[in-house]
Protein backbone atom coordinates (compact mmCIF):
# COMPACT_ATOMS: atom_id res chain seq x y z
CA UNK A 1 0.00 0.00 0.00
CA UNK A 2 1.31 3.43 -0.97
CA UNK A 3 -0.22 6.47 0.67
CA UNK A 4 -0.10 10.13 -0.25
CA UNK A 5 -1.85 13.30 0.73
CA UNK A 6 -2.50 16.67 -0.83
CA UNK A 7 -0.42 19.56 0.49
CA UNK A 8 -2.70 20.42 3.40
CA UNK A 9 -3.32 16.79 4.30
CA UNK A 10 -7.09 16.88 3.93
CA UNK A 11 -7.20 14.36 1.07
CA UNK A 12 -5.64 10.92 1.46
CA UNK A 13 -4.78 8.79 -1.54
CA UNK A 14 -4.09 5.07 -1.18
CA UNK A 15 -2.97 2.86 -4.03
CA UNK A 16 -2.26 -0.85 -3.78
CA UNK A 17 1.27 -0.60 -5.20
CA UNK A 18 3.78 2.00 -6.30
CA UNK A 19 3.34 3.01 -9.93
CA UNK A 20 5.91 1.51 -12.31
CA UNK A 21 5.06 4.02 -15.01
CA UNK A 22 3.63 7.50 -14.82
CA UNK A 23 2.37 9.58 -17.71
CA UNK A 24 3.19 13.17 -18.48
CA UNK A 25 0.79 14.57 -21.07
CA UNK A 26 0.86 17.79 -23.04
CA UNK A 27 -2.89 18.12 -23.62
CA UNK A 28 -4.71 21.32 -22.73
CA UNK A 29 -5.39 20.40 -19.12
CA UNK A 30 -2.49 18.11 -18.20
CA UNK A 31 0.11 20.64 -19.27
CA UNK A 32 -1.51 23.21 -17.03
CA UNK A 33 -1.82 20.89 -14.06
CA UNK A 34 1.72 19.58 -14.44
CA UNK A 35 0.44 16.22 -13.26
CA UNK A 36 2.15 12.84 -13.57
CA UNK A 37 -0.63 10.32 -13.91
CA UNK A 38 -0.58 6.78 -12.57
CA UNK A 39 -3.39 4.79 -14.12
CA UNK A 40 -4.96 2.44 -11.63
CA UNK A 41 -7.89 0.08 -11.61
CA UNK A 42 -10.72 1.61 -9.59
CA UNK A 43 -10.50 -1.27 -7.10
CA UNK A 44 -6.84 -0.51 -6.37
CA UNK A 45 -7.40 3.13 -5.39
CA UNK A 46 -8.99 4.64 -2.33
CA UNK A 47 -9.49 8.39 -2.02
CA UNK A 48 -10.42 9.63 1.43
CA UNK A 49 -11.77 13.15 1.68
CA UNK A 50 -13.80 15.04 4.23
CA UNK A 51 -17.34 15.84 3.18
CA UNK A 52 -17.18 18.57 0.56
CA UNK A 53 -13.37 18.44 0.59
CA UNK A 54 -12.99 17.80 -3.12
CA UNK A 55 -13.82 20.14 -5.96
CA UNK A 56 -14.57 18.78 -9.41
CA UNK A 57 -13.89 20.03 -12.88
CA UNK A 58 -15.02 18.80 -16.27
CA UNK A 59 -15.73 20.48 -19.54
CA UNK A 60 -17.53 20.07 -22.82
CA UNK A 61 -18.68 16.43 -23.06
CA UNK A 62 -17.46 15.79 -19.50
CA UNK A 63 -15.71 12.56 -20.41
CA UNK A 64 -13.29 12.92 -17.49
CA UNK A 65 -13.86 14.51 -14.09
CA UNK A 66 -10.84 16.10 -12.41
CA UNK A 67 -10.64 16.40 -8.64
CA UNK A 68 -8.66 18.75 -6.47
CA UNK A 69 -8.50 19.55 -2.79
CA UNK A 70 -10.85 22.38 -1.96
CA UNK A 71 -8.50 23.77 0.67
CA UNK A 72 -5.02 23.63 -0.87
CA UNK A 73 -5.88 23.18 -4.54
CA UNK A 74 -3.70 20.15 -5.23
CA UNK A 75 -5.00 18.02 -8.10
CA UNK A 76 -5.49 14.53 -6.73
CA UNK A 77 -7.01 12.38 -9.48
CA UNK A 78 -9.35 12.12 -12.39
CA UNK A 79 -11.83 9.52 -13.37
CA UNK A 80 -14.10 8.75 -16.25
CA UNK A 81 -17.77 9.45 -16.14
CA UNK A 82 -18.31 5.95 -17.44
CA UNK A 83 -17.38 3.13 -15.14
CA UNK A 84 -16.29 -0.44 -15.59
CA UNK A 85 -13.55 -2.28 -17.39
CA UNK A 86 -11.18 -0.10 -19.31
CA UNK A 87 -11.89 3.03 -17.30
CA UNK A 88 -8.99 3.61 -14.95
CA UNK A 89 -8.68 6.10 -12.16
CA UNK A 90 -5.72 8.38 -12.84
CA UNK A 91 -3.90 9.35 -9.67
CA UNK A 92 -1.68 12.42 -9.70
CA UNK A 93 1.62 10.91 -8.62
CA UNK A 94 3.02 14.35 -7.84
CA UNK A 95 1.38 13.83 -4.46
CA UNK A 96 3.52 10.76 -3.70
CA UNK A 97 6.84 10.93 -1.90
CA UNK A 98 9.64 11.88 -4.29
CA UNK A 99 11.31 8.47 -3.72
CA UNK A 100 8.21 6.71 -5.01
CA UNK A 101 8.19 8.89 -8.09
CA UNK A 102 11.92 8.51 -8.67
CA UNK A 103 11.49 4.75 -9.08
CA UNK A 104 8.85 5.11 -11.80
CA UNK A 105 9.41 5.40 -15.52
CA UNK A 106 8.01 8.54 -17.08
CA UNK A 107 6.32 8.33 -20.44
CA UNK A 108 5.55 11.42 -22.45
CA UNK A 109 2.15 11.27 -24.07
CA UNK A 110 1.40 13.61 -26.93
CA UNK A 111 -2.22 14.09 -25.91
CA UNK A 112 -2.27 17.47 -27.64
CA UNK A 113 -2.02 15.96 -31.08
CA UNK A 114 -0.95 12.43 -32.07
CA UNK A 115 -1.75 10.41 -28.92
CA UNK A 116 1.56 8.61 -29.31
CA UNK A 117 3.98 8.30 -26.44
CA UNK A 118 7.58 7.52 -25.68
CA UNK A 119 9.55 6.92 -22.51
CA UNK A 120 11.35 9.94 -21.14
CA UNK A 121 13.70 7.73 -19.15
Ligand SMILES: [Zn+2]
Nearest residue numbers: 006008069072
Ligand atom coordinates in the same frame (compact mmCIF):
# COMPACT_ATOMS: atom_id res chain seq x y z
ZN1 LIG B 1 -5.37 19.87 0.60
